[in-house]
Amino acid sequence: VADTPGHVQYTRNMVTGASTANLAIILVDARQGVIQQTRRHAYIASLLRIPHLVLCVNKMDLIGYDEKICNHIKQEFSAFAAGLGIQDVTFIPISALKGDNIVEKSDTMAWYFGPPLLRHLEDVYIDNDRNLSDPRFPVQYVIRPHRDEYHDFRGFAGQVVGGIFHKGDPVMVLPSGKTSRIADIHTYEGSIDQAFTPMSATLLLEDDIDISRGDMLVKPGNVPHLTQDFEAMVCWMSEQPLRKGIKYGLKHTTRSARCMIKDIQHRINIDTLEPEAGIEQLGLNDIARLSIKTNVPLAFDAYARNRYTGGFILIDEATNTTLAAGMICEPVPPPPQPEFEGYQI
Known part of the structure; x- marks a missing residue:
């Protein structure tokens, strides 16, 4: 509460x-x-x-x-x-x-x-508020015990933030795109057949592929957006103003990245709830739509679809202070390209 x-x-x-x-x-x-x-x-x-x-x-x-x-x-x-x-x-x-x-x-x-x-x-x-349609598992920690009896054990610990994962399910690792299958699912109670949101679990894969903290396991037929450019609604929480072109730290699920504010699309007038264009900077408590570019690709869903994979925070890299909370918007598909079939030059 x-x-x-x-x-x-x-x-x-x-x-x-x-x-x-x-x-x-x-x-x-x-x-x-x-x-x-x-x-x-x-x-x-x-x-x-x-x-x-x-x-x-x-x-x-x-x-x-x-x-x-x-x-x-x-x-x-x-x-x-x-x-x-x-x-x-x-x-x-x-x-x-x-x-x-x-x-x-x-x-x-x-x-x-x-x-x-x-x-x-x-x-x-x-x-019913949980997203059980889109399997999402951000890797928080790679478990490699230093004991002889667990010499070959390699588990990927984290929280299921969307959908359901079963033993034997095919999975894809983002951003690499490598695929494997779930060999086993462990919790503190032992081995289980399935894990669903918001359970914390450790997934074991059949193949020894390169996975590290910040990667995300998904189903091959149901993948999130994977890009370095996106737009988001952001609430600015710092007395230090936000300006275009400034670089910040960004924390999204278990991945840490760096980002740059490309543009301020508009700011919301908190009294009239109308968008205000032509804004050069944001002040404390301002809410605005920003265009952001990250230094690495992020695997995300729109915040409206998944609050966990669609949310992020901006961080001051010098002080580690949280500067803003962001909600990623649904990407706008590019306009269709004209077809020139039948044309001769």
Whole structure:
């Protein structure tokens, strides 16, 4: 559970606290309704792809538990959330002071037929939030025991961040493109037949191929994007401004790289949520879309598809300070090339 402040100057705290959340609770004052801060919170929740959203209309006791006011807030926020692509929104009228609809159903709001907040949090189903379609296994550590009985043991330890891996499955190593099959899967409990997200495991391969920390094991028929150039939405977290052409350290899954900011496509006005073009630098708490080039190819999915393989951080190489959190955008395919069949010169 992360309690993040809602003021605009603490945007970086919100991004950090919400980056791994499955559910976000947004509080609305029933007397004020949907305000700029509410929209900003919802935008950040959509940017971070938080799959479940709860809008708690608080201080219902101060408006006499009026159903019409609550329904108006619900309709206004629903329209805004739909524009952001937020699909799962639950509305719960509450009074934190009086305890209405917090733990138990409130007798003062008989018109509300949903569960209280605590029961909803306990019952919300999050298993479907995991990406079980795209097998992804970033290698964190290569295990080579220095004991005679394990002389030939070579395992690749890490966390499954997408999909399912079975014994005997063919796998491809990125970025090298070499292939093999899974000979065995180990956990602290011993050998198992399959590993799925978000399990930590050690994979053993049939072939002795070159694999090191930062490589990613995937299925040959289901590979992520592999490139040095991409665009991403970035929240800048440093008082030191970001400028085009500056080089930073980049941490993506278990791979460390260096990168350069090629361009600032636009910055998001955090109050109006409109893009602003022609930006030369970013300041603390700014959110913008950047074009980035890395010194090595990265194997990634769009953040909207996989929050683990689509997220990264930027690092100050001199101080090792985290400067920004980034969410990789879906690459835009190049336009089709014209065909010149039948032409003679």
